[in-house]
Amino acid sequence: MNERLRFGVSTWLWQSPFTTESIVLFPKIKAMGFDVVEIPVENPDLIDVKIVKEALSVNGLIPTICIVFGDDKDLTSDEVSLYQNCFEHAEKCFELAASLGVGFVAGPLYAAVGKARLASEEQKKAEWGRAVKNLRTLSDIAKKHGLDIALEPLNRFESDLINTADDVVRLLNEINEANMKIILDGFHMTIEEQDIRKAIQTAGDRLIHVQVSENHRGIPGTGLTPWDEFAKGLADVNYSGAVVIESFTPEIPELAAAVNIWKRLAISQDEFAKKGLKFLKSTFQQNIK
Numbered sequence: 322m323n324e325r326l327r328f329g330v331s332t333w334l335w336q337s338p339f340t341t342e343s344i345v346l347f348p349k350i351k352a353m354g355f356d357v358v359e360i361p362v363e364n365p366d367l368i369d370v371k372i373v374k375e376a377l378s379v380n381g382l383i384p385t386i387c388i389v390f391g392d393d394k395d396l397t398s399d400e401v402s403l404y405q406n407c408f409e410h411a412e413k414c415f416e417l418a419a420s421l422g423v424g425f426v427a428g429p430l431y432a433a434v435g436k437a438r439l440a441s442e443e444q445k446k447a448e449w450g451r452a453v454k455n456l457r458t459l460s461d462i463a464k465k466h467g468l469d470i471a472l473e474p475l476n477r478f479e480s481d482l483i484n485t486a487d488d489v490v491r492l493l494n495e496i497n498e499a500n501m502k503i504i505l506d507g508f509h510m511t512i513e514e515q516d517i518r519k520a521i522q523t524a525g526d527r528l529i530h531v532q533v534s535e536n537h538r539g540i541p542g543t544g545l546t547p548w549d550e551f552a553k554g555l556a557d558v559n560y561s562g563a564v565v566i567e568s569f570t571p572e573i574p575e576l577a578a579a580v581n582i583w584k585r586l587a588i589s590q591d592e593f594a595k596k597g598l599k600f601l602k603s604t605f606q607q608n609i610k
Contacts, residue, residue: 325561326605328598329357329385331532333569335590337576338363344376351380353595354602357563358382359532360421361389365413370420377421385530385563386418387427387504395433396455397448397482403433404455411459415466425469427504427530429480431456431492434579437481445481452482453495460498471504471530476512484513486520493527504530506567511536511546518547521554528558532567533601539586540593541566542600552605564605566597 330353332339332346339360350358358377362368377384390396394410395403411430418426431452440448456472463470472492474483483489486505493501503524507517514520521528533551535544542548555564570590571577587593 326555327356327383327563328354328601329359329383329563329565330355330594330598331359331361331387331565331567333359333361333567333576334594335570337361337570337573338367340367341369341372344373347376347380347382349591350594351382353591354598355594356381356383357385357565359385359387359563359565359567361387362414362417363388365410365417368417370417374421383563384421384423385427385565386414386421386423386425387567388414388430389428389434390430390432392433392435395436396430396459397432397436397452399447399451404451407455408458408462412462415463415468418468419466423468425471425502425529426463427471427473429473429475429483430459430470431472432480432482434475434479437478440481448482449492452492456492456496456501457498460496460501464500469500469502469529471502473504473506473532474509474513475506476509478512479509484509486510486514486523490523490527502529503527504532507531507533507541507546507551508536508538508567511544516550518550518554518557521551521560522557525558528560529562531555531560531562531564533564534566534568534597537586538568538580538582540600541597542604548600548604555605564601566594566601568593 394407
């Protein structure tokens, strides 16, 4: 296996939101064989950075941070308050990330998640322009904390702005800020991309983070994802970041509703993590030398 790769899991697999008390997951995550824990920051005020940082150190886990913008936060909006909310929330999240020693924050930060509709060409152009302008501001805020931002394409049911690697590369080219990078999520890719390996090649050296689950959000290796091509794509671009399992527990009603998971995807969330990690290690060991 390529020793540059590290494997991680999102705490969303078990809980939402992440709070200081969520550190109880860390020993289990480490014992399963993960090196990385992904912390989705929904409310930074619920997280005591000092306590979390100590727990990460004690358990030998490397943190990554992801955030999303809900309905009250939207960089494409013509309502000033909505994109100001983004800046204020991001500032807190960036400060938290920097305090934890994380080098980037990932997520679909160009618009509110779930903003998906058939907009006119005029509206699309206006919203694209606002995304570019406001992401430059977000880039400047991240720079103050020494951070990169990794933008994530979403599937068409969750965004009408950025759906593919081609889309996000075009956005980054227009923003033209060195700290704006790319995260790719295998779940969204199986819906939107024609060729996963080529999509990864399109992202190229700007790809700094990867999330995975199956095409049905289940355990990696139990669905239709072309995993060999996925691994070869990462090898093509000499990817050296983390591969993080991101799925969600159906036991948190608000989270389940947000991601449309209406049934169990494994006997238990622990089984999901263990089997997913075993499959990923086996697959990447076989395909990345």
